[in-house]
Amino acid sequence: MKQLSERARASFGQPIGELMARALGNPELISLAAGFADQSTLPTNLIQQVFDGVFADEPTARRALQYGTTAGDPLLRQLLIERLLSVDPGLSAADHVTPDQVVVTAGSNEFLFLLADALLDPGDIVLCGSPTYLVMLGILENLQAVAWGVNTDENGIRSDDLHQVLDLLQRQGRIDRVKAIYVVSYFDNPGGISMSLERRQELLDVARAWSARIGRTIHIIEDVAYRQLRYEGEDVPSIRSLDQSGQQVVYVDTFSKCLSPGLRVGWGLLPPPLVEPIINLKGNLNFGSPHLNQMILQRFLRDQLDSQHVPTIRQAYREKLEALETAAEELLAPVPGVHWHKPTGGLYIWLGLSPSIDTGPQGSLFDHAIEEGMIYVPGEFAFPNQGEPRCRNFMRLSFAVESPQRIRQGVEALSRAISRTLDEYRAQV
Amino acid sequence: MKQLSERARASFGQPIGELMARALGNPELISLAAGFADQSTLPTNLIQQVFDGVFADEPTARRALQYGTTAGDPLLRQLLIERLLSVDPGLSAADHVTPDQVVVTAGSNEFLFLLADALLDPGDIVLCGSPTYLVMLGILENLQAVAWGVNTDENGIRSDDLHQVLDLLQRQGRIDRVKAIYVVSYFDNPGGISMSLERRQELLDVARAWSARIGRTIHIIEDVAYRQLRYEGEDVPSIRSLDQSGQQVVYVDTFSKCLSPGLRVGWGLLPPPLVEPIINLKGNLNFGSPHLNQMILQRFLRDQLDSQHVPTIRQAYREKLEALETAAEELLAPVPGVHWHKPTGGLYIWLGLSPSIDTGPQGSLFDHAIEEGMIYVPGEFAFPNQGEPRCRNFMRLSFAVESPQRIRQGVEALSRAISRTLDEYRAQV
Numbered sequence: 111m112k113q114l115s116e117r118a119r120a121s122f123g124q125p126i127g128e129l130m131a132r133a134l135g136n137p138e139l140i141s142l143a144a145g146f147a148d149q150s151t152l153p154t155n156l157i158q159q160v161f162d163g164v165f166a167d168e169p170t171a172r173r174a175l176q177y178g179t180t181a182g183d184p185l186l187r188q189l190l191i192e193r194l195l196s197v198d199p200g201l202s203a204a205d206h207v208t209p210d211q212v213v214v215t216a217g218s219n220e221f222l223f224l225l226a227d228a229l230l231d232p233g234d235i236v237l238c239g240s241p242t243y244l245v246m247l248g249i250l251e252n253l254q255a256v257a258w259g260v261n262t263d264e265n266g267i268r269s270d271d272l273h274q275v276l277d278l279l280q281r282q283g284r285i286d287r288v289k290a291i292y293v294v295s296y297f298d299n300p301g302g303i304s305m306s307l308e309r310r311q312e313l314l315d316v317a318r319a320w321s322a323r324i325g326r327t328i329h330i331i332e333d334v335a336y337r338q339l340r341y342e343g344e345d346v347p348s349i350r351s352l353d354q355s356g357q358q359v360v361y362v363d364t365f366s367k368c369l370s371p372g373l374r375v376g377w378g379l380l381p382p383p384l385v386e387p388i389i390n391l392k393g394n395l396n397f398g399s400p401h402l403n404q405m406i407l408q409r410f411l412r413d414q415l416d417s418q419h420v421p422t423i424r425q426a427y428r429e430k431l432e433a434l435e436t437a438a439e440e441l442l443a444p445v446p447g448v449h450w451h452k453p454t455g456g457l458y459i460w461l462g463l464s465p466s467i468d469t470g471p472q473g474s475l476f477d478h479a480i481e482e483g484m485i486y487v488p489g490e491f492a493f494p495n496q497g498e499p500r501c502r503n504f505m506r507l508s509f510a511v512e513s514p515q516r517i518r519q520g521v522e523a524l525s526r527a528i529s530r531t532l533d534e535y536r537a538q539v
Numbered sequence: 540m541k542q543l544s545e546r547a548r549a550s551f552g553q554p555i556g557e558l559m560a561r562a563l564g565n566p567e568l569i570s571l572a573a574g575f576a577d578q579s580t581l582p583t584n585l586i587q588q589v590f591d592g593v594f595a596d597e598p599t600a601r602r603a604l605q606y607g608t609t610a611g612d613p614l615l616r617q618l619l620i621e622r623l624l625s626v627d628p629g630l631s632a633a634d635h636v637t638p639d640q641v642v643v644t645a646g647s648n649e650f651l652f653l654l655a656d657a658l659l660d661p662g663d664i665v666l667c668g669s670p671t672y673l674v675m676l677g678i679l680e681n682l683q684a685v686a687w688g689v690n691t692d693e694n695g696i697r698s699d700d701l702h703q704v705l706d707l708l709q710r711q712g713r714i715d716r717v718k719a720i721y722v723v724s725y726f727d728n729p730g731g732i733s734m735s736l737e738r739r740q741e742l743l744d745v746a747r748a749w750s751a752r753i754g755r756t757i758h759i760i761e762d763v764a765y766r767q768l769r770y771e772g773e774d775v776p777s778i779r780s781l782d783q784s785g786q787q788v789v790y791v792d793t794f795s796k797c798l799s800p801g802l803r804v805g806w807g808l809l810p811p812p813l814v815e816p817i818i819n820l821k822g823n824l825n826f827g828s829p830h831l832n833q834m835i836l837q838r839f840l841r842d843q844l845d846s847q848h849v850p851t852i853r854q855a856y857r858e859k860l861e862a863l864e865t866a867a868e869e870l871l872a873p874v875p876g877v878h879w880h881k882p883t884g885g886l887y888i889w890l891g892l893s894p895s896i897d898t899g900p901q902g903s904l905f906d907h908a909i910e911e912g913m914i915y916v917p918g919e920f921a922f923p924n925q926g927e928p929r930c931r932n933f934m935r936l937s938f939a940v941e942s943p944q945r946i947r948q949g950v951e952a953l954s955r956a957i958s959r960t961l962d963e964y965r966a967q968v
Binding site for chain 2: 112113114115116117118121122146147149150152153154157158161165168171172173174175176177178216217219220223227228229230231234245248249251252326327366370371372373374383384387390391393394395396397398399400401402403405
C-alpha cells in the first residue's frame with residue numbers, strides 16, 4: 111500500500127500478539143503460550159504501599175505527576191546502578207557503571223527498539239541464538255535488518271560456531287554489516303538456557319577479537335530479563351561484568367518479569383559512545399517514560415522491597431516449573447521424539463517433537479491443541495531468517511500464567527493433541 | 540561515527556531538552572520556557588482517589604499490574620470515544636469513530652512518532668505551520684523527512700498559501716513526496732493560534748482536493764493537545780469532526796496538558812487503513828503502553844473526574860495568562876517592534892521583537908535574559924527547514940509553570956535583557 115513508509119511495510123504484527131489476543135479472547139483455553147506474569151504473584155499490596163508513600167508527601171506526589179527527564183529519574187538510575195553493583199560484585203563505577211550510562215524506558219522492549227534503531231541500517235546484521243527472543247526478531251524485521259541464527263547448545267550460543275559465521279560473513283564481504291550479537295544470557299526465551307560462565311567469556315573474546323579485526327565495535331546486547339527468576343543454583347556474573355572496558359556490552363534489564371509488567375519499567379546500561387544517540391532518539395520518541403511509574407519503582411528499590419518480593423515469585427514459579435516438568439515427564443516424555451532441556455529458571459520449556467510433526471499454525475497439531483483446550487507458541491516464530499535452519503518441530507511452553515493444576519491439564523490436552531496428530535500421520539502413511 | 544545508523548546520525552537532541560535541563564539545573568531561574576504543567580494544579584488527590592479505587596479490588600489491581608494489549612485497554616478506548624463524541628456532537632460512530640480506530644500511547648509524542656514512522660520515508664514531506672511544534676520537527680528530522688513551513692496568520696495555517704505550496708511542489712515534481720499536513724488546531728504551540736472553523740473546513744477541502752488529484756490520501760494530522768485549555772469563548776469543532784469519511788484526518792490527543800504529564804497517556808483516532816500498520820509498529824516498539832496508567836485514566840474518565848478537574852486548571856492558567864499579558868502590555872509593548880497575538884487558550888505567547896534582535900542562543904539577548912534571571916524558548920527552533928523563511932526575532936513565552944508573581948518578575952527580567960541588548964546595538968551603530 112503506497113500510503114505507507116517502507117518500514118511500515120516491513121513491519122508485520124508480532125505473531126505472539128495474535129496468540130495473546132487469542133488466549134485472552136477465550137478464558138477457558140489453558141495458555142502455555144503467554145509470557146505474562148503469574149497473576150497471583152503481582153504485588154498489589156507492595157505497590158499500594160509504595161504509591162501511598164509517594165503520595166503521602168504533596169511535593170513528591172506532584173513531582174511524580176510532572177514530566178521527568180528523557181534519560182529517566184536520577185535517583186532511580188542511581189538505585190539501578192547500586193543494584194547492579196550488588197549482584198555483580200566484580201563490577202565497579204570505574205567500569206563505566208554509573209547513572210549517566212543508564213537510560214530508563216517503558217519496558218526493556220522500548221530499550222531494545224531504541225538500541226537497534228541507533229545501531230542498524232537496513233541490511234545490517236545481528237547475530238543471535240537459534241532460536242531467540244521472537245520480539246527481538248520483530249524489531250529487527252521492522253528495521254529491515256537481518257537476524258542471523260547461530261548454533262546454540264545447553265550452555266548458550268556456541269563461540270566456535272559464532273566464529274565460523276563471522277568468518278563466512280567476512281568471506282562474503284558482509285562483515286561490515288555485522289553490528290551486534292544479541293543474547294538472552296539468563297534462562298533464555300524460548301530455550302530456557304542460561305549461558306555458562308565459560309561461554310560468556312568466550313563470547314566476549316570473540317566479539318572483542320572481531321571488533322579489533324574490523325576496527326569497529328561489534329556490540330554484545332545482553333538481555334537479562336529473567337536474571338532474577340532463578341529456581342536453583344547460584345547467580346552467574348553477567349557478560350557486562352566481564353567487560354571492564356565498558357565498551358563492548360549493552361546490559362538490558364526489565365522489571366516486567368520480576369515485579370510487574372503493568373508498571374512497565376525497563377532500563378539499560380550503555381557504553382559511553384551510545385548514551386547520547388539513544389537519548390536523542392528517545393527525545394524524539396517520547397522525551398521520557400512515565401515519571402509516575404519511575405517514582406514508584408524508585409521507592410520500591412529504595413525500601414528494598416525487591417528482596418521481599420523476588421523470593422515469593424521464585425517460589426511460585428519454581429512450583430509451576432515442577433508441575434510442568436512432572437506432567438511432561440509423565441505424559442510427553444514417552445512419546446517418540448519428544449525431548450527438552452530442563453531449565454533452572456525463567457518461564458519456559460522448549461519442547462522438541464519428532465521432526466515429522468509441524469507445530470506451526472499451518473500444521474494440524476496447533477489446531478488440535480486449541481480444540482483440546484490449550485495453546486502454545488509454535489517454535490518456528492523464534493528462528494532467525496538467516497543462518498541456522500528454522501525448525502518446525504519445536505514449541506515454547508510457558509508455565510508463567512496458569513496454576514499448577516491447569517498446567518497439568520494443559521499438558522494433558524497437549525498430549526491428546528499430539529496423539530491425534532500422530533494418528534493422522536499414521537493413517538496417511 | 541560509523542557505529543551509528545543513518546537515523547541515529549540524523550537525530551539531534553531536542554533543543555528544548557537542553558533548555559529544560561538548564562532551567563531545572565537552576566531553580567532560581569524563572570522559566571518562561573518550559574511547557575511543563577503547572578505544579579499546583581496537578582491533581583494529586585484525585586489520582587490518589589482513583590488509584591485507591593483501582594487497588595481496592597484485588598482482581599482489578601492485578602489486572603493493572605499485568606500486561607495490557609498493544610492498542611490499549613478496551614474500556615479506556617471506549618471512554619475516549621465517548622468523550623470525543625460528547626465534545627464533537629457532529630461526529631457519530633458511523634464516521635469510523637469507534638474504539639477499534641483508537642491506539643493508546645505513552646503521551647501523544649509516541650503516537651506522533653509512530654504515525655510519522657508509518658507514513659514517511661526519508662525525503663518525504665510534511666506541510667506544517669510556520670512556526671510549528673518543535674518536537675514534531677525533531678521527529679521529522681529523525682526520520683530524515685522534510686518539514687515544509689506554510690504561512691500562518693491569526694486564524695491558523697493559510698489555505699491559499701497551502702494551495703500555492705502544493706502547486707509549487709507539483710511543478711517541482713515532488714508532489715508524490717507530500718504525505719501529510721500537520722496542525723495543532725487549538726491554541727497552537729508556539730503561536731497560541733486556534734484555527735477558525737472556516738479555516739478548518741478550507742484545510743480539509745485542500746487536503747481532499749489534492750488527495751483526489753494525486754490518487755493517494757494526504758493525511759491531516761490534527762494535534763489537539765491544548766483543546767481543553769480554553770480560557771474564553773466556545774469550543775470549535777475539530778477538523779476530524781468535519782471529515783465524515785474518517786479517511787483524511789488523524790486526531791491526536793494527550794492527557795499531559797489537561798491532567799498529568801507524569802501519568803503520560805496519549806491516544807489517537809486513526810483512519811481505518813492506518814490502524815493495523817500503527818499497531819504493528821507499536822508491537823515492535825513496546826507491545827502496549829503501561830497498563831497501570833491506562834487503568835488509572837480509565838477510572839478517572841469513568842467517574843467523570845475530568846469535569847471536576849478541567850475547570851480548576853482553566854482558572855489557574857487563565858490567571859497566569861492574565862499575569863503574563865498585563866506585564867507584557869506594561870513592560871514590553873512600549874518597546875519598538877514588540878508585538879504578539881493575544882491567545883485565548885493554551886500555554887504560550889509568541890512574542891515578536893524588532894527584526895534586528897536575534898533571540899537565539901547565538902545572539903546576546905538569550906544570555907542577557909539568563910543573566911537577568913529568566914529563560915525563554917528561542918523562536919528559531921520552531922521553524923521548519925523548508926518553505927517560509929525562519930525568523931530569528933521571535934520567542935515563545937510560556938506561562939505554564941511559574942506563579943503569577945514570578946511570571947511578572949520574569950517579564951521584568953526579560954525587559955531588562957531587551958534594554959541591554961538594544962543599548963548594545965545602539966552602541967555598535
